[in-house]
Amino acid sequence: xxxxxxxxxxxxxxxxxxxxxxxxxxxxxxxxxxxxxxxxxxxxxxxxxxxxxxxxxxxxxxxxxxxxxxxxxxxxxxxxxxxxxxxxxxxxxxxxxxxxxxxxxxxxxxxxxxxxxxxxxxxxxxxxxxxxxxxxxxxxxxxxxxxxxxxxxxxxxxxxxxxxxxxxxxxxxxxxxxxxxxxxxxxxxxxxxxxxxxxxxxxxxxxxxxxxxxxxxxxxxxxxxxxxxxxxxxxxxxxxxxxxxxxxxxxxxxxxxxxxxxxxxxxxxxxxxxxxxxxxxxxxxxx
Amino acid sequence: xxxxxxxxxxxxxxxxxxxxxxxxxxxxxxxxxxxxxxxxxxxxxxxxxxxxxxxxxxxxxxxxxxxxxxxxxxxxxxxxxxxxxxxxxxxxxxxxxxxxxxxxxxxxxxxxxxxxxxxxxxxxxxxxxxxxxxxxxxxxxxxxxxxxxxxxxxxxxxxxxxxxxxxxxxxxxxxxxxxxxxxxxxxxxxxxxxxxxxxxxxxxxxxxxxxxxxxxxxxxxxxxxxxxxxxxxxxxxxxxxxxxxxxxxxxxxxxxxxxxxxxxxxxxxxxxxxxxxxxxxxxxxxx
Numbered sequence: 001x002x003x004x005x006x007x008x009x010x011x012x013x014x015x016x017x018x019x020x021x022x023x024x025x026x027x028x029x030x031x032x033x034x035x036x037x038x039x040x041x042x043x044x045x046x047x048x049x050x051x052x053x054x055x056x057x058x059x060x061x062x063x064x065x066x067x068x069x070x071x072x073x074x075x076x077x078x079x080x081x082x083x084x085x086x087x088x089x090x091x092x093x094x095x096x097x098x099x100x101x102x103x104x105x106x107x108x109x110x111x112x113x114x115x116x117x118x119x120x121x122x123x124x125x126x127x128x129x130x131x132x133x134x135x136x137x138x139x140x141x142x143x144x145x146x147x148x149x150x151x152x153x154x155x156x157x158x159x160x161x162x163x164x165x166x167x168x169x170x171x172x173x174x175x176x177x178x179x180x181x182x183x184x185x186x187x188x189x190x191x192x193x194x195x196x197x198x199x200x201x202x203x204x205x206x207x208x209x210x211x212x213x214x215x216x217x218x219x220x221x222x223x224x225x226x227x228x229x230x231x232x233x234x235x236x237x238x239x240x241x242x243x244x245x246x247x248x249x250x251x252x253x254x255x256x257x258x259x260x261x262x263x264x265x266x267x268x269x270x271x272x273x274x275x276x277x278x279x280x281x282x283x284x285x286x287x
Numbered sequence: 288x289x290x291x292x293x294x295x296x297x298x299x300x301x302x303x304x305x306x307x308x309x310x311x312x313x314x315x316x317x318x319x320x321x322x323x324x325x326x327x328x329x330x331x332x333x334x335x336x337x338x339x340x341x342x343x344x345x346x347x348x349x350x351x352x353x354x355x356x357x358x359x360x361x362x363x364x365x366x367x368x369x370x371x372x373x374x375x376x377x378x379x380x381x382x383x384x385x386x387x388x389x390x391x392x393x394x395x396x397x398x399x400x401x402x403x404x405x406x407x408x409x410x411x412x413x414x415x416x417x418x419x420x421x422x423x424x425x426x427x428x429x430x431x432x433x434x435x436x437x438x439x440x441x442x443x444x445x446x447x448x449x450x451x452x453x454x455x456x457x458x459x460x461x462x463x464x465x466x467x468x469x470x471x472x473x474x475x476x477x478x479x480x481x482x483x484x485x486x487x488x489x490x491x492x493x494x495x496x497x498x499x500x501x502x503x504x505x506x507x508x509x510x511x512x513x514x515x516x517x518x519x520x521x522x523x524x525x526x527x528x529x530x531x532x533x534x535x536x537x538x539x540x541x542x543x544x545x546x547x548x549x550x551x552x553x554x555x556x557x558x559x560x561x562x563x564x565x566x567x568x569x570x571x572x573x574x
Contacts, residue, residue: 117497181497184502185499186536194531208464211406212471212505215502221559228551241481252473252476257526259519259522277483
């Protein structure tokens with residue numbers, strides 16, 4: 001089984017590691033513009049060897065894990081070159097445009113649009129982790145447009161890696177993911193910026209930061225190269241979530257200014273309900 | 288050594304646990320309006336017995352770990368009742384008003400104003416943890432106003448519990464802590480609210496939430512009873528940080544609307560600098 005991973009970073013590298021562990025027969029090929037990444041991935045045993053784009057014609061499986069803007073031009077070219085029974089899937093954080101761009105491609109049925117909800121704030125092959133996908137959700141879009149046998153092949157891999165599957169149309173995916181992922185990244189980046197801007201004049205401030213601060217700004221370590229095109233592709237949904245978030249913050253500020261602390265108490269109490277939701281996420285991780 | 292802990296929750300309970308471990312001779316008394324908390328703390332071995340307010344006259348050490356509005360009326364009464372050589376310290380997240388309210392008290396020199404930067408999003412005696420304070424910063428305000436021997440006693444305890452000390456005036460404390468703690472709580476609560484409000488109509492949304500979302504909204508589980516009076520006491524500083532945060536979010540939204548993605552890239556890249564800062568926090572935890 002020849003598995004080609006285009007983009008050997010956190011996401012692609014972690015998939016390669018798990019596939020190697022679950023499939024003895026897998027030969028893993030890394031395709032990456034960054035020569036240093038290929039070499040690092042070989043050294044770390046993430047892939048067996050580097051490969052050129054032309055060699056994709058020998059692939060049984062191609063995983064496309066590159067920034068979502070690159071995907072739009074890359075995936076049609078991958079579909080052009082692959083053989084008849086090859087499965088191609090992407091792992092990007094936006095799904096509407098990628099589904100749109102390949103919808104008329106003669107090899108549309110070789111492609112599966114997926115979004116594994118997994119990752120960390122780090123990037124590059126050194127960030128790749130074993131078992132990153134265990135217990136995580138993988139969202140699959142337009143499953144009916146993929147050849148049945150290739151759906152089966154993909155689901156077997158996802159199942160072996162421990163993922164649970166949710167099916168969703170790409171428009172709903174992009175709308176919902178703006179709330180539960182893209183907005184968190186913006187809130188984190190802007191929180192980091194607010195505090196760093198202050199720190200220019202106040203050197204001692206970070207001595208006072210604890211684990212709560214670390215938790216809320218963790219995502220501000222994320223890669224701008226990966227996230228800029230996500231925000232670009234999901235611009236309308238992200239603006240909607242950001243508008244609602246800012247309104248809620250403005251409302252909280254008004255309550256403070258009006259000394260309406262009983263309303264502030266109620267706001268927080270109502271939001272404490274998030275406990276159940278987060279426990280849900282936690283449970284999924286544990287099982 | 289008779290140690291009285293007023294308020295046997297996450298913070299007071301964790302201090303009691305560590306003090307018991309480090310001081311064999313310590314007898315731990317719990318004072319709490321909530322009878323169930325006292326019983327739970329005794330059952331869990333956090334304190335030896337419950338005590339009435341009047342028994343504070345027998346205390347060598349009194350730890351005041353109650354909501355910061357309660358502290359303002361409680362601490363003067365505690366100082367009224369304690370004996371001459373008793374040390375009283377608080378652990379609240381705001382320091383200006385508590386220092387102000389006791390500044391003319393005849394027993395001002397028995398009091399030390401402290402803020403251990405430690406905690407979790409949970410509350411009550413069941414949330415108390417061993418070694419919560421190991422490697423954490425403890426901010427001490429107006430140290431010079433505390434009797435030298437009682438400073439020494441307090442520093443010995445903090446040192447035994449593994450804390451590092453930073454001295455700061457209460458006005459600076461409240462200003463800085465608004466950035467690195469209070470703002471994080473508001474951003475988290477309002478992020479949770481934004482997504483929960485959406486979820487009313489979109490039941491599937493939380494199936495898509497991953498660890499990034501969990502991390503940014505973790506603090507939205509925090510206790511409204513504890514946090515409402517913190518926001519009230521630190522209102523002016525919190526409004527300042529919130530104003531700057533909202534401005535940064537508005538700016539980010541404008542860049543999105545103007546399709547200025549190169550500026551968005553730069554914003555994120557500049558904020559990636561937070562890595563070094565967070566690594567700093569991490570290191571402190573590990574040593």
